[in-house]
Amino acid sequence: MGVVRLRGVVKVHGEGRAALRVLDGLDLDVSAGELVAITGRSGSGKSTLLNVVGGLDRADDGVVEVAGVRLDEASERELAPLRRDRIGFVFQAFHLLPELTGLENVLLPARLDGSGPALDRGRELVARLGLGEAAERLPAVLSGGEQQRLAIARALVNDPRLVLADEPTGNLDAESGELVLSLLRAIADEGRAVLLVTHEREATRRADRVLRLEDGRLR
Amino acid sequence: MRAVLAYALARLRVRRGRVLLAAGGIAAAGAMLGASVTVAYGLATGFDRTASRARTPDILATFQPERREAVARVVSSLANVRAASYRLQVGRVYLSSADRFNGNATVIGLQPGGPRGYALVAGRDLRGRGAAVVEQGLARSWHLRPGSPLDLGGAEVRVVGVAVAPDNVAYPLARQPRVWAGYREAAAITGAAPGEVNSVLLWLVNPRLADVTLAQARSAAFGVEGLRFTTRAGLRVLIGQAAGIVIALLVAFCLIALVVAATMLAASANAEVQRRLEGLGLLRALGAPPHAVVAAAVVEAVAVALPAGALGVLAGWAAVRSPLDRVLGNLSQLGPGASVVPLLVAVVVGLVALVAAASAWPAWRATRGPAAATLRRGDVVGSARRLPGGGGPAGLGLRMALARPARTAGGVAVLGSAVVVILLILSIATLLLRLDRNPVAVGKRYQLTVAAPASETARVARLPGVEAAAPRYEVNAADSFDLGELFSLIAYPGDHTRFEAPPLAEGRRIRGPGEIEVGLGLAQVLNLHPGATLAAQLPDGREARFRVVGVVRALERQGRVAYAQPQRLGGVVSPEIAVRVRPGVSTETVRREAEAAGFGVSSSRGIAGQSVQDWASRSSGFISVLVALLRTVAVLDALVCLYAIAQLLALTVQERRAGLATVRALGGAPWQLGSVVAAAAAPVVLAAIVVGVLAERWLVGPAVSRLAASYVLLSLQPTAAAVAITAAGLLAGAAVTVLWATRLATRGPVVTWLREG
Numbered sequence: 001m002g003v004v005r006l007r008g009v010v011k012v013h014g015e016g017r018a019a020l021r022v023l024d025g026l027d028l029d030v031s032a033g034e035l036v037a038i039t040g041r042s043g044s045g046k047s048t049l050l051n052v053v054g055g056l057d058r059a060d061d062g063v064v065e066v067a068g069v070r071l072d073e074a075s076e077r078e079l080a081p082l083r084r085d086r087i088g089f090v091f092q093a094f095h096l097l098p099e100l101t102g103l104e105n106v107l108l109p110a111r112l113d114g115s116g117p118a119l120d121r122g123r124e125l126v127a128r129l130g131l132g133e134a135a136e137r138l139p140a141v142l143s144g145g146e147q148q149r150l151a152i153a154r155a156l157v158n159d160p161r162l163v164l165a166d167e168p169t170g171n172l173d174a175e176s177g178e179l180v181l182s183l184l185r186a187i188a189d190e191g192r193a194v195l196l197v198t199h200e201r202e203a204t205r206r207a208d209r210v211l212r213l214e215d216g217r218l219r
Numbered sequence: 220m221r222a223v224l225a226y227a228l229a230r231l232r233v234r235r236g237r238v239l240l241a242a243g244g245i246a247a248a249g250a251m252l253g254a255s256v257t258v259a260y261g262l263a264t265g266f267d268r269t270a271s272r273a274r275t276p277d278i279l280a281t282f283q284p285e286r287r288e289a290v291a292r293v294v295s296s297l298a299n300v301r302a303a304s305y306r307l308q309v310g311r312v313y314l315s316s317a318d319r320f321n322g323n324a325t326v327i328g329l330q331p332g333g334p335r336g337y338a339l340v341a342g343r344d345l346r347g348r349g350a351a352v353v354e355q356g357l358a359r360s361w362h363l364r365p366g367s368p369l370d371l372g373g374a375e376v377r378v379v380g381v382a383v384a385p386d387n388v389a390y391p392l393a394r395q396p397r398v399w400a401g402y403r404e405a406a407a408i409t410g411a412a413p414g415e416v417n418s419v420l421l422w423l424v425n426p427r428l429a430d431v432t433l434a435q436a437r438s439a440a441f442g443v444e445g446l447r448f449t450t451r452a453g454l455r456v457l458i459g460q461a462a463g464i465v466i467a468l469l470v471a472f473c474l475i476a477l478v479v480a481a482t483m484l485a486a487s488a489n490a491e492v493q494r495r496l497e498g499l500g501l502l503r504a505l506g507a508p509p510h511a512v513v514a515a516a517v518v519e520a521v522a523v524a525l526p527a528g529a530l531g532v533l534a535g536w537a538a539v540r541s542p543l544d545r546v547l548g549n550l551s552q553l554g555p556g557a558s559v560v561p562l563l564v565a566v567v568v569g570l571v572a573l574v575a576a577a578s579a580w581p582a583w584r585a586t587r588g589p590a591a592a593t594l595r596r597g598d599v600v601g602s603a604r605r606l607p608g609g610g611g612p613a614g615l616g617l618r619m620a621l622a623r624p625a626r627t628a629g630g631v632a633v634l635g636s637a638v639v640v641i642l643l644i645l646s647i648a649t650l651l652l653r654l655d656r657n658p659v660a661v662g663k664r665y666q667l668t669v670a671a672p673a674s675e676t677a678r679v680a681r682l683p684g685v686e687a688a689a690p691r692y693e694v695n696a697a698d699s700f701d702l703g704e705l706f707s708l709i710a711y712p713g714d715h716t717r718f719e720a721p722p723l724a725e726g727r728r729i730r731g732p733g734e735i736e737v738g739l740g741l742a743q744v745l746n747l748h749p750g751a752t753l754a755a756q757l758p759d760g761r762e763a764r765f766r767v768v769g770v771v772r773a774l775e776r777q778g779r780v781a782y783a784q785p786q787r788l789g790g791v792v793s794p795e796i797a798v799r800v801r802p803g804v805s806t807e808t809v810r811r812e813a814e815a816a817g818f819g820v821s822s823s824r825g826i827a828g829q830s831v832q833d834w835a836s837r838s839s840g841f842i843s844v845l846v847a848l849l850r851t852v853a854v855l856d857a858l859v860c861l862y863a864i865a866q867l868l869a870l871t872v873q874e875r876r877a878g879l880a881t882v883r884a885l886g887g888a889p890w891q892l893g894s895v896v897a898a899a900a901a902p903v904v905l906a907a908i909v910v911g912v913l914a915e916r917w918l919v920g921p922a923v924s925r926l927a928a929s930y931v932l933l934s935l936q937p938t939a940a941a942v943a944i945t946a947a948g949l950l951a952g953a954a955v956t957v958l959w960a961t962r963l964a965t966r967g968p969v970v971t972w973l974r975e976g
Contacts, residue, residue, distance in 0.1 A: 056970040084886020095881040099618035104610030111611040
């Protein structure tokens with residue numbers, strides 16, 4: 001079943017003579033249970049693509065559909081619940097809130113939803129990922145691997161249909177990176193669609209499909 | 220260095236929104252400073268400025284009508300006199316205008332030439348027959364201008380000039396307006412014998428020797444009946460201080476406003492540099508020397524502060540100029556005009572210097588540690604401390620505020636100070652309106668007198684609502700050496716300052732039955748100083764001698780009063796019992812209780828007969844202008860307050876942009892972002908309200924009351940309504956700024972701020 005459908009997506013950075021078509025009529029389909037890796041050189045538009053798919057940024061043209069919802073036609077007010085309930089993000093820089101403990105960070109999307117079952121799932125995820133101790137601490141005192149696993153737990157807490165991971169192992173050592181990639185593979189195997197931006201060979205080996213972004217299109 | 224400065228100026232060009240916000244805050248604080256300084260300067264210097272321009276005499280002598288030649292002989296025998304003006308001054312002369320206004324006026328007939336004692340503000344001076352100069356208060360009230368015809372005691376005169384003379388308050392505060400006319404015309408109108416005068420104004424070669432001249436004049440004027448002297452210093456006390464209850468309150472308030480505005484500016488400038496620490500760190504990383512980094516911060520701050528500060532100060536001056544001129548006009552005083560310009564320029568310079576210093580300090584500190592640390596301080600990178608608050612949006616906002624304890628405390632201090640100022644303004648306005656309705660509240664520390672013998676004092680003191688009661692003796696006495704000088708001798712057993720405490724000008728308070736405090740007016744006419752002896756002739760013919768230990772600024776009877784203990788009065792007069800009402804209890808309640816107990820009760824009469832009590836009955840305009848003036852400053856303060864909250868929230872939003880973007884990325888709706896921002900503002904705003912109310916109630920209110928006038932029991936405690944209005948206003952302002960900051964946090968694509976983070 002298709003979770004992501006992109007048709008003729010265009011994204012331009014800059015204006016006038018400095019304008020650069022980062023995405024230039026891009027098409028993409030990702031199905032449930034599929035882990036798709038996007039590679040490409042720096043500045044090729046990998047993160048931009050992920051941001052457009054996740055509703056963090058707007059395409060200038062084309063169709064962006066996630067879980068049956070047209071993001072390109074949705075208002076900011078409509079995008080917020082979509083990001084909360086149907087999409088999970090894993091960032092390279094983790095983006096854990098420094099004022100909240102590990103567990104509070106994981107539970108934040110559930111609290112935004114006000115959903116009781118999601119809170120329970122968050123606690124289960126923390127236990128499943130072996131983050132019992134880390135969950136009680138503030139991010140400032142956690143390792144990069146612990147922070148990224150917490151970020152993955154946070155991405156999963158509302159049981160999204162799509163998980164987007166932007167260079168999730170970029171700030172991690174080899175061992176932690178391996179653990180994170182295994183987690184992402186397991187997430188896809190559970191039936192979610194996973195879109196992974198990476199330039200690491202190890203990451204591409206775990207993917208069902210590897211697409212290269214060149215000149216604004218996927219090849 | 221040049222590159223660093225160019226970078227600073229380039230930042231200003233690029234970040235226009237931020238620059239405008241900072242400029243708005245500086246302008247608001249500048250407006251508050253400009254308004255405060257203009258009001259404080261205008262009121263504090265009003266008498267001296269006007270007296271100087273009007274050439275107010277050093278000594279004013281009044282007496283029963285005498286031949287001018289006889290008076291001139293006495294004056295010519297005095298050594299220190301530079302100039303004299305002989306005049307005929309007659310009250311209750313019928314006056315009417317063509318616009319059908321009519322009433323009684325005081326006509327002052329002037330001899331040709333010589334100084335006048337007034338300053339013309341419109342038209343020309345007296346010249347020829349049928350000409351009159353009217354005081355500004357009358358011109359305003361009756362819409363008179365040069366050329367307007369008047370019927371003065373049946374004679375047709377034409378207004379040729381409008382003047383102010385600071386030796387009395389203006390009509391309608393003064394009961395009768397003053398009209399100056401030529402001597403012959405005034406004599407004809409009032410029916411005075413030709414050549415007779417009843418007052419003389421004296422200008423001295425050395426005004427500091429006024430007391431010596433007065434002593435000479437007293438002995439040289441033997442035989443002149445009803446002779447009374449008033450000095451310029453005495454006038455200053457009488458005019459300045461009678462209205463000075465209000466003026467001193469305003470001046471004290473303005474001083475506090477100055478401190479608050481300065482604190483706000485310093486906090487704001489500091490926050491501005493905190494916001495751009497990342498940029499400063501980058502400059503350092505690129506090899507910019509520390510002094511260049513600090514210079515860049517200063518240049519950037521000055522480039523914003525100078526135009527914004529100047530504009531703000533100008534706006535503050537413009538906002539209060541007109542009401543201030545009207546207030547001063549009511550006191551027969553001139554507005555500050557251009558004389559306030561150097562002070563305002565100094566305020567702008569001080570304001571810019573303050574902003575520059577407040578910007579330089581954190582920039583200098585940022586150049587001390589490693590460049591990497593400065594680079595990181597553009598954002599909160601983490602804290603090892605666990606803070607209170609839940610894990611939801613509101614809890615997150617609360618923690619964001621508590622993660623910056625120094626800034627939160629600074630915000631509380633600044634907003635708390637603003638709350639204090641607003642409460643103070645509302646309290647002063649309430650007090651003024653109360654004075655307008657109930658003038659007897661001023662002048663005495665007791666509110667009621669009970670007609671009862673001293674033996675009933677304890678019973679009166681036990682009445683519900685009574686805080687203190689004591690027998691009060693008052694007799695009319697005369698100076699044994701100069702029987703023409705009458706004064707009131709007031710006596711309380713023990714400490715009289717619990718009931719009447721005119722401030723000490725010199726010396727100390729009385730401690731025993733042989734000591735006396737004398738009013739400044741009495742001290743001047745009898746040349747009394749601490750250590751001198753006052754021999755008081757009592758109504759039964761006995762003489763009581765006292766040693767003068769203090770000179771007090773009493774208002775009653777032009778300062779011709781004295782305070783002693785009653786032992787030496789020897790039962791010459793029966794006392795009444797002065798009653799001080801407990802704070803919060805209404806005077807009416809106590810009056811009813813006393814009457815139910817069989818006592819006859821009357822009010823304390825305030826400053827009897829001559830100043831505030833009389834003025835207040837005619838002072839609705841005066842009070843309303845003052846209240847308008849206060850409200851103008853309050854509005855400016857509220858603007859600064861609003862800016863302070865906006866500044867705080869903008870800084871939090873800017874600093875925590877990555878965190879807020881993360882909440883958005885995780886699906887936080889705009890209202891949930893609003894919850895985060897509101898919770899970040901809540902501890903500051905709520906704590907500021909509590910701190911402000913407590914500080915005004917227990918610290919600033921009592922301090923300003925003391926600063927204002929120790930001889931009056933003024934309550935500047937905020938009422939429940941004032942607290943509610945202030946809190947509601949602050950919360951409403953906070954709500955507006957929260958909405959604005961939320962909009963700031965949710966505008967544009969999420970990815971923009973995520974990337975910056």
